[in-house]
Amino acid sequence: MTKNAEQILKIINGSCEHLSAEQIFLRLKEYNQSVVLATVYNNLASLYNEGLVRKISVEGYPDRYDNVRRHDHLICKGCGKLSDIVLEDLTQSLQNQLKIPMLSYDLKINYFCEDCIKKQQGLTNDND
Amino acid sequence: MTKNAEQILKIINGSCEHLSAEQIFLRLKEYNQSVVLATVYNNLASLYNEGLVRKISVEGYPDRYDNVRRHDHLICKGCGKLSDIVLEDLTQSLQNQLKIPMLSYDLKINYFCEDCIKKQQGLTNDND
DNA sequence: TAATATAATTAGAATAATTCTAAATTTTTA
DNA sequence: TAAAAATTTAGAATTATTCTAATTATATTA
Secondary structure, eight states: OOHHHHHHHHHHHTOSSOEEHHHHHHHHHHHOTTOOHHHHHHHHHHHHHTTSSEEEOOTTSOOEEEOOSSOEEEEETTTOOEEEEOOOOOHHHHHHHOSSOOOEEEEEEEEOOHHHHHHHHHHHHHHO | OOHHHHHHHHHHHTOSSOEEHHHHHHHHHHHOTTOOHHHHHHHHHHHHHTTSSEEEOOTTSOOEEEOOSSOEEEEETTTOOEEEEOOOOOHHHHHHHOSSOOOEEEEEEEEOOHHHHHHHHHHHHHHO
16 A cells, blocks of 8 residues: 555544545645645545445535445535434345345435524525 | 426436436437437426435436435446335434434445346456 | 516536546566 | 566546526516
8 A cells, every 4th residue: 555545544534524535635735745636536446446435425516535434424405514423233134135245335314404404494584 | 397397207207227317318309309408407406406306326427317206226336237126114213313303315235236246256267 | 469577498618526648756576 | 776567647538517698488467
């Protein structure tokens, strides 16, 4: 594993945010001035293929990268905010329902975050 | 609802595939020669905002559109093939675990489809 | 029905995320 | 150290999607 790859993995594993390739690039730059965005994409692809990071796709936003510790995701339908949540592990229950072997599962919970609820209420009140 | 929107909804609801905007555009063209891709995007955005269609994001592939009948998705990690599966409804169980109100959830099961397993086995055997 | 307003569609440019290509550099191996 | 392999760089290319402004269609009202 190269220094860049190692550092990228550290950035992902050490952050509780969900960083885009661009954001990871900016942080990697603090450590390696001369690095380039394509390098970040290259390394992220390798790390992803080796199963060392996860990739989270939410429509309307660039892919974000996350650690592989078991957890689920909350997605605000208002602002796209993505946060972690640890819910009951469904592996066994899902595998029992499937005829084929499952590799893993991704569970996303759609909701409205506090800020977006406030904004909605604000709008509603204005119109009353 | 305009004729285009109506027809797009028909295409999505009447297909067991998961069509991209481009694919929907091609089918809509059979019905309305003069239609343009931007119109499809416009209408898909409206239908999505009205909650009449779902949007499925899988990293590495363009967004695909799906009907809103309750079901989950299988995603082949080899070829990206997306298929429907109806698993136990988790709404109640998930809502019980959450402190906040949930809008909906998306569950994706990662697996290797038959074709991809065959290909892998082919490769493995070649190397044996 | 004519005039007006509203909404949808079109054409095509713009943007943003990501991938690709080819050259340069670094690392590893013989 | 020479050769081979892998990584990185720079920047062009691609792709999906959005935006803009003009045009057309639809609905509303006088």
